[in-house]
Amino acid sequence: MQTRANWVLALGLVLGLGLLGYLLSSAALAVKQLERTVTVKGLSEREVPADVVIWPIQYSAASNDLNELYQTLERHNAAIERFLSQGGVAAEAISIAPPAIMDKSAQQYGGGEPAPFRFTAMQTVTVYSEQIEPVRALMARLSELGKQGLVILGNQYQGSTQYLFTGLNDLKPGMIEEATRQAREVALKFAADSDSQLGKIRRASQGQFSINDRDSSTPHIKKVRVVSTVEYYLTD
Secondary structure (H helix, E strand, O other), rough: OOOHHHHHHHHHHHHHHHHHHHHHHHHHHHHHHHOOOEEEEEEEEEEEOOOEEEEEEEEEEEEEOOHHHHHHHHHHHHHHHHHHHHHOOHHHEEEEOOOEEEHHHHHHHOOOOOOOOOOOEEEEEEEOOOOOOHHHHHHOHHHHHHOOOEOOOOOOHOOOOEEEEEOOOHHHHHHHHHHHHHHHHHHHHHHHOOOOOEEEEEEEEEOOOEEOOOOOOOOOOEEEEEEEEEEEEEOO
């Protein structure tokens, strides 16, 4: 009887181990199948007009009399403000920075030729406006200030015009949806080509939004771009 009981116990143990091995094998196969994934990217782009312009107007003036130089700056500043106002720029969009005054006699060394003017000044009047097109129209007429005696400075790095786009938050939801939808379309195509079914998302990441000039000739037109990366499970 004892021997028979031992045989029954051994047989049960063998069957139990076999069943456990089968279950573990099935579980391992299921896990392996779940590990089949595809990673795809979706792109969304928009071209939008800038909604803010920062336009520094820089000019220089010179004189041997400091008081006279300041009077010249005041006249020129008034002329610029008048020019901008007549072009439709609001007064609150115009700011005047303190002038940068240089005394040439204090910087002259040795016996070189004296500077024709002792004092020189660089003045900056800045327009910060949402009126993009009126400001661009005034840029094309800047020579009118030159005809009034202003020496307008060009090609100054600190005086370059900037165009900004501040409406990104309004675009984000739609662009993220578009990028995600495009990524899914790519994943579906991959799954179909590989005789698989597209499963759930394993992980997803949204890239940073970038805002750049459309090209060097049209800085007032911006290109907004975002790339979403999505990893999907694949099943048979």
